[in-house]
Amino acid sequence: MLPLHISASSGVPVYLxxxxxxxxxxxxxxxxxxxxxxxxxxxxADLRINPNTVARAFQNLEREGVIRTVPGGGTFIAxxxxxxxxxxxxxxxxxxxxxxxxxxxxASQLRVPSADLHxxxxxxxxxxxxxxxxxxxxxxxxxx
Amino acid sequence: MTTYAIxxxxxxxxxxxGRSATHAINGLSLNVPEGSIYGLLGxxxxxxxxxxxxxxxxxxxxxxxxRVFGLNPAxxxxxxxxLNQVGFVPEDKALIGSSPRKIFELNRSFYPSTWSxxxxxxxxxxxxxxxxxxxxxxxxxxxxxxxxxxxIAQRSRLLILDEPTTGLDPVVLDELLRILVEDCTAPIAxxxxxxxxxxxxxxxxxxxxxxxxGIMDRGRLxxxxxxxxxxxxxxxVTVTGENLPRISPSILSVKxxxxxxxxxxxxxxxxxxxxxxxxxxxxxxxxxxxxxEIFLELCRTHDHAEDTVDFGAAR
Numbered sequence: 092m093l094p095l096h097i098s099a100s101s102g103v104p105v106y107l108x109x110x111x112x113x114x115x116x117x118x119x120x121x122x123x124x125x126x127x128x129x130x131x132x133x134x135x136a137d138l139r140i141n142p143n144t145v146a147r148a149f150q151n152l153e154r155e156g157v158i159r160t161v162p163g164g165g166t167f168i169a170x171x172x173x174x175x176x177x178x179x180x181x182x183x184x185x186x187x188x189x190x191x192x193x194x195x196x197x198a199s200q201l202r203v204p205s206a207d208l209h210x211x212x213x214x215x216x217x218x219x220x221x222x223x224x225x226x227x228x229x230x231x232x233x234x235x
Numbered sequence: 236m237t238t239y240a241i242x243x244x245x246x247x248x249x250x251x252x253g254r255s256a257t258h259a260i261n262g263l264s265l266n267v268p269e270g271s272i273y274g275l276l277g278x279x280x281x282x283x284x285x286x287x288x289x290x291x292x293x294x295x296x297x298x299x300x301x302r303v304f305g306l307n308p309a310x311x312x313x314x315x316x317x318l319n320q321v322g323f324v325p326e327d328k329a330l331i332g333s334s335p336r337k338i339f340e341l342n343r344s345f346y347p348s349t350w351s352x353x354x355x356x357x358x359x360x361x362x363x364x365x366x367x368x369x370x371x372x373x374x375x376x377x378x379x380x381x382x383x384x385x386x387i388a389q390r391s392r393l394l395i396l397d398e399p400t401t402g403l404d405p406v407v408l409d410e411l412l413r414i415l416v417e418d419c420t421a422p423i424a425x426x427x428x429x430x431x432x433x434x435x436x437x438x439x440x441x442x443x444x445x446x447x448x449g450i451m452d453r454g455r456l457x458x459x460x461x462x463x464x465x466x467x468x469x470x471x472v473t474v475t476g477e478n479l480p481r482i483s484p485s486i487l488s489v490k491x492x493x494x495x496x497x498x499x500x501x502x503x504x505x506x507x508x509x510x511x512x513x514x515x516x517x518x519x520x521x522x523x524x525x526x527x528e529i530f531l532e533l534c535r536t537h538d539h540a541e542d543t544v545d546f547g548a549a550r
Contacts, residue, residue, distance in 0.1 A: 097443070103523070104463055105443075136417035139409065141272055141446040144463075 094121065097138050105140055109148035114157060117168060120223040124170040128158060239302075240393050240430040241267040241290055246299035248285050248454075259285045261454035262299070267447070270428030272420070274441035274462075276530060277451035283434040284326045286451075287397050290432075291323055303393070319346075322386035326397040328378045335359075335373075335381040336366045339388070346389045354418060355388035361410050375402035383411065387419060394419055396433040400440065408437075412444055442526040450533055457533050462526070469524045469532075470504035473497050476516030483507060487536055495519060499532050 095112050097105055116122040128134070131149060135142040149166060152158045159169045198208045248260035260282045267273045277283050288294040289301045292308035304320060306313040332338035343350045359366060364380045365373075373381070379401050386394060394415075400408055420429055435441050441448065442462070449459040458465065469487075475495045480486070485507035490497040500507055508518055524532070 104466060106463070132417065132421060135420075136413050139412035139416060139443055141444050142416060142420050143271075143446045147463075 095134070095138060097140055106144050106148040106151070109145065110151055113148075113152060117157060118219060118223075122168050124168050126168045128166040128168070130165070238269045239266050240269045240271075240304060241265065241432065242300075242302045242305075243286070243289075244300045246286070246289070246301055247297045248282075248289065248294065249297045258454055260289075260296075263451070263454060263456055265449055265456060266459065267430060267432055267449075269430050271447045272415070272431045272445045273433070274445035274448040275432060275434040275451065276436075276438065276441065276448060276526075277434070278534060281451040282454040283451055284397055285454075287326075287395055287432075287434065290395060291321065292317065320392040322389040322391035322394045324379075324382045324386045324396045324399050328375070328382045328401065330370070330378075330382055330385065333370055334367050335364055335370070335377075335384075338370070338381060338385060342385045342389070346391075349390045349423070351388055351390055354390065355384055358384045358387060358414060358418075361414060362407055376404065376407065377402075379403055380407065387414065390423055392427060392429055394429070394431045394433075396431065398435060399433055400435055400437050408440065412440060416444060438525075438527045438530060448526070450530060452534055452537050457537055458529075465529065466523060466526075468500075468502055468504070469529050470500045471497065471522045471524055471528075472500060472504070472508065472518055473520040474511060474516050474518050476511065476514070478514075479511070479516060487532055499524070 094116060095109060097108055113122070113128075128149075129137070131145045132142050135145045138145075149158065149160075153160055153166075156169055158166055160166045194208070203211075243263050243265045246260050246263040246265070247258065250257045250259055259280075263282065263286060265275075265286065275283050275286070285294060289296055290303055290308060292314040295309045301308060303317045306317050308314050308317040330338050332341055339355060343352070343355075358364075362380045362384065364377060364384065368377070370378075370381075379399065380403070383396070383399060386396070399411065403411065415431060419431055422428060433441070433445075446462055447460065448462050448465065450457045473495050474497075479496050481489055485500050485502045485504065487499045487501035498507075504521075508521070512518060
């Protein structure tokens, strides 16, 4: 089972929620390259969402190189070295900019000084690195 | 090319004559794409059930056209072709038979080529329906389940569900959503897409499984389209600044408060906001709207536009 969950009340489009959660599972090492994903309809039925929405999320993830589809053979997590390394640095930064802007706005509203914000970011990076390290040795999670 | 399971054009349904005439449907042009899960939303007596009844050939349009798979369900023999391809749960869940088992046996004989016993059994178990209880003694929820199983086991090309959640508890409702996605969307024959049209007041559930919606009010369509596109069009924003506009095609509603102005935008929100910013306004907050909020805003604004004439209606 994928650790996916949908919040209908968040206002964030469901396909974006899916994309984000799968990216997060890959970034944290919960999903490893080569891990199979359940089919579009299976995922949709498990989450009680529209199959076209899942298909849209999977298509976007495939375009970004996060997953790959083998015709007639299912969908898998793509290998990490192929992932995103092909993107230009400017494009990578362009994708991150809105999230950075949002973070800065929230921080200024909470009156968090710049130094603390940098520390927070460093801590999050370290936490992600650690979770990746603890997961890597074990075999990839089984899907039912 | 998009093909449509149901398409209406300038559909009108009037009950009664002369001054006492009621326009249940008043110029409705509806497009339900094949392969979609389409949520038809509206307040009580918005015209949802009347529209559905005309799609099933149970009522005749006063004027305009109703087409199901391009056929006219109001005339034979086209009606028979339509009904053979449609599974239907009526609003009142009234079925003929002494118990669910008898009802299923009867229904099965109508659809010998598509009816699936194994699917029916699976649905009975999943929805926990007592099979041999007398129909009259069944609760409303159990009648709804029986009507749903009848329609779904028929494995039709189009499933029309009028208020399919009546009387269902949250656990059964959740199971129903799963069944609709799992068993009612996968093509059965020749990759032919399957379509679900459901009318409901359960907006949160619709928001989850629908990919297209139509919002009706007083026999007309207020809004129709892919749900993702509709969500992207609507935005609630809080703005501060001088001389903020009151009227624009983008604005659905405006609320002025001492410190800031709150807009609900219904069209091109990004363009509207960049215009505001270039005029020196500050956008303090932007919030997407849930389907429930979009529905409430639209119905309220529509009420207002009909009741008072002087307000610069945004429509």
